[in-house]
Amino acid sequence: MTGNLPFLAVGIIFFMGMYAILFERNLIKIAIGITLLEASANLFLIVLGYRTGGSIPVFTLAGEVRSMVLPTPQALTLTAIVIGLATSALLLSLIMLLYRHYGTLDVREIRRLRG
Amino acid sequence: MNPLSVVVRTICDVFAWFMGIYGIYIIIHGHLTPGGGFQGGAVVATMAAFLLVSHGGKKLLSFAKPGFYSGIETAGLLIFITTGFLGLSATFFYNFLAGRGGLFGAVVPIGPNSGILNSAGTISVMNMAVGLEVIGGLSLILIYMFKGIRLFDDQTGGSETGHDR
Amino acid sequence: MKKKVLFLIAILVVAGVFWGALSRVHPFGEKARAPMDDYYLENAQQERSVNNVVTAIVFDYRGFDTLGEAAVLFTAVCSVLALFRKGSEGK
Numbered sequence: 001m002t003g004n005l006p007f008l009a010v011g012i013i014f015f016m017g018m019y020a021i022l023f024e025r026n027l028i029k030i031a032i033g034i035t036l037l038e039a040s041a042n043l044f045l046i047v048l049g050y051r052t053g054g055s056i057p058v059f060t061l062a063g064e065v066r067s068m069v070l071p072t073p074q075a076l077t078l079t080a081i082v083i084g085l086a087t088s089a090l091l092l093s094l095i096m097l098l099y100r101h102y103g104t105l106d107v108r109e110i111r112r113l114r115g
Numbered sequence: 116m117n118p119l120s121v122v123v124r125t126i127c128d129v130f131a132w133f134m135g136i137y138g139i140y141i142i143i144h145g146h147l148t149p150g151g152g153f154q155g156g157a158v159v160a161t162m163a164a165f166l167l168v169s170h171g172g173k174k175l176l177s178f179a180k181p182g183f184y185s186g187i188e189t190a191g192l193l194i195f196i197t198t199g200f201l202g203l204s205a206t207f208f209y210n211f212l213a214g215r216g217g218l219f220g221a222v223v224p225i226g227p228n229s230g231i232l233n234s235a236g237t238i239s240v241m242n243m244a245v246g247l248e249v250i251g252g253l254s255l256i257l258i259y260m261f262k263g264i265r266l267f268d269d270q271t272g273g274s275e276t277g278h279d280r
Numbered sequence: 281m282k283k284k285v286l287f288l289i290a291i292l293v294v295a296g297v298f299w300g301a302l303s304r305v306h307p308f309g310e311k312a313r314a315p316m317d318d319y320y321l322e323n324a325q326q327e328r329s330v331n332n333v334v335t336a337i338v339f340d341y342r343g344f345d346t347l348g349e350a351a352v353l354f355t356a357v358c359s360v361l362a363l364f365r366k367g368s369e370g371k
Contacts, residue, residue, distance in 0.1 A: 004308050011298055015291060022287060049317075052309035057333040059325060060147045062227035068333075070317040075337040079349050082153050082249075086356035089256050093363050096263050146330045151338065188357065192350055199343060208343030213329045223329045235330040241339045241346075248350060252357040259364040 006047040013040040027095045027105045031088065038084040042077045049073035119169060127169035135162040142246035146235035152242040156249025163254040172261050181258060188251030194244035198237050212236030 013036055020033025049070035055062060057071040095105070102110050138158030145151035166175045202209030212219045213236030221234040233239075306312050324336045338346055 004302075006308055007302055007305075011295065015295075019287070023283070047308065048305070048312075050309055051311055056149060057321060058147075058149055059227050059331040059333075060230040065227055067311070068321055070312070070314055071320055071333040071337055072314075072317050074334050075342065076345070078151075078153060078334070078338060079345055082349055083352050085157075086353050089260075090356050090359050093260060093263070093360050096260070097363060146332050146335050149332070149334075151332075151335050188354065192354055195350060196347070199347065208340065208347075210328050210340050213327075221329070223325055223331060225325050228331070230331055235335075236328065238328065238330050238335055238339045241343075242335070245339075245346070245350060248353065252353055255357055256360050259360055263364045 006043070006050075010040050010044045010047065013043065025107050027098065027107065030107075031091050031095060034091065035084070035088055038080070042080055042084075045073045045077045045080075124169045127165040131162045131165040131169075134165065135159055138162070138246075138250075142242055144232070145242035145246075146238050147230040147232065152245030153249055155242075156246045157253060159246070159250045160253035160257065163257050167257060167261055172258065175258065181255060184251040184254045184258070186251070188248050188255065191244045191246070191248030191251065195241055195248065198240050198244065202237065208237075210236045210238065212240075213238075 017033045017036030017040060020029055020036065024030055024033065049072070051067050051069055054067045054069040055065055057068045057074070059065075098110065099105055104110065138155045138161070141148075141150040141155035141158060142152055145155065163175065199208045202211045205211070213234075214220055214222050215236075218233060219236050219239055221231045223231055223234050320333055320337060320341065324330060324333045328336050328340055330336045330340075
C-alpha cells in the first residue's frame with residue numbers, strides 16, 4: 001500500500017482545499033483553498049503518467065535511457081498551471097476591490113452589508 | 116510605511132538582472148532543456164517583481180511605461196498566431212521549418228545527443244513569442260496590482276509614501 | 281457543529297468513491313498502456329527535429345491548446361487592467 005502513497009497525497013490535498021473553501025470565512029483563505037484544489041488536480045495528472053525508473057522526456061544529454069515518463073500529462077499540466085495563474089490573479093484583484101468597497105474580508109460581514 | 120533597508124535594495128538590484136538573464140536563457144533553450152516560453156517568461160517577470168519591491172513603482176515606470184509592456188504582450192500573441200497561420204499550406208500549426216536547413220532547420224540526430232541550438236523549426240519561434248507575451252502580461256499584472264494596493268493609502272492614487280527615495 | 285458533521289459524512293462518501301475509482305487505475309509507477317505517448321516519444325525527434333518532447337507536444341502536436349491558453353492569459357490581463365484603471369473607485 002505504501003507504493004500508492006502519491007494518490008493518498010492527492011486525496012489529502014483535495015480535502016484540505018475543500019475544507020478551506022467550505023468553512024473558512026476569510027476571502028484570502030478561500031482563495032488559498034481554490035489554489036489547493038488546482039494543485040491536487042495537477043498532482044493527480046502527473047502521478048498518473050509516472051513510470052518507475054523513467055527519466056524526463058528530454059533527449060539532450062540523456063545518457064542511457066531505458067524508459068521515459070509519459071509526456072502528454074506533463075504538457076497538459078503546463079497548460080493548467082498557466083490558466084490557474086491567470087485565474088488566481090483575477091481572483092485576488094476582485095478580493096482587493098471587495099476590501100476597498102466594504103472595508104472587511106469576512107464573508108458574513110459582506111453578506112450582511114448587502115444593498 | 117518605512118522605506119526598505121539598503122541591504123534589501125542592494126540584493127534585489129543584483130538578483131533582478133540575474134533573473135532576467137536566466138529567464139532569457141530558459142526561453143531560448145526551450146527546445147533543448149526543460150523549460151520553455153511560459154516558464155522563462157515567469158522567471159523574467161520576477162525581475163519586475165524585485166524592482167517593484169525594492170524601489171517602488173516610480174523607478175520601474177521610469178524605465179518603461181505600461182504601454183511598452185502592453186505592446187510586448189500584443190506583439191507576442193500576434194507573432195504566435197501568424198506563425199500558426201504560415202503553415203496553413205499543410206495544416207494549421209504545421210511545422211514548416213523543421214529539417215529544411217537554414218536558421219531554424221538543423222536536423223538533430225536520433226536518440227540521446229548533446230543538442231543543437233538552431234533546430235526545431237517553428238517551435239523555437241513560438242517559444243520566443245510566448246515568452247514575450249508572458250513577460251508583458253505578468254509585468255502588467257504586477258504593476259497594476261501594486262498601483263491598486265497604493266490606492267488604499269491615499270485616494271488620489273498618484274504619490275507613494277516612503278518606500279522609494 | 282451540524283455543518284461539521286455533515287462535512288465528515290461527505291468526506292466519507294467522497295473518499296469511498298475515490299477508493300472505488302482508484303482501485304481500477306493502474307498502480308503507481310507501473311507501465312501503463314499508452315500508445316499515443318509512445319508514438320510521441322519515438323517519432324518526435326524524427327518528425328519535428330526537437331529534443332524536448334513536452335515542448336513538441338505543447339507547441340506543435342497540440343498547438344490549438346496553447347492558442348487557447350495564450351488567449352486566456354491575454355483575457356485575464358485585460359480584466360485586471362480594466363479592474364484597476366484610473367477612476368474605477370469613483371462608483
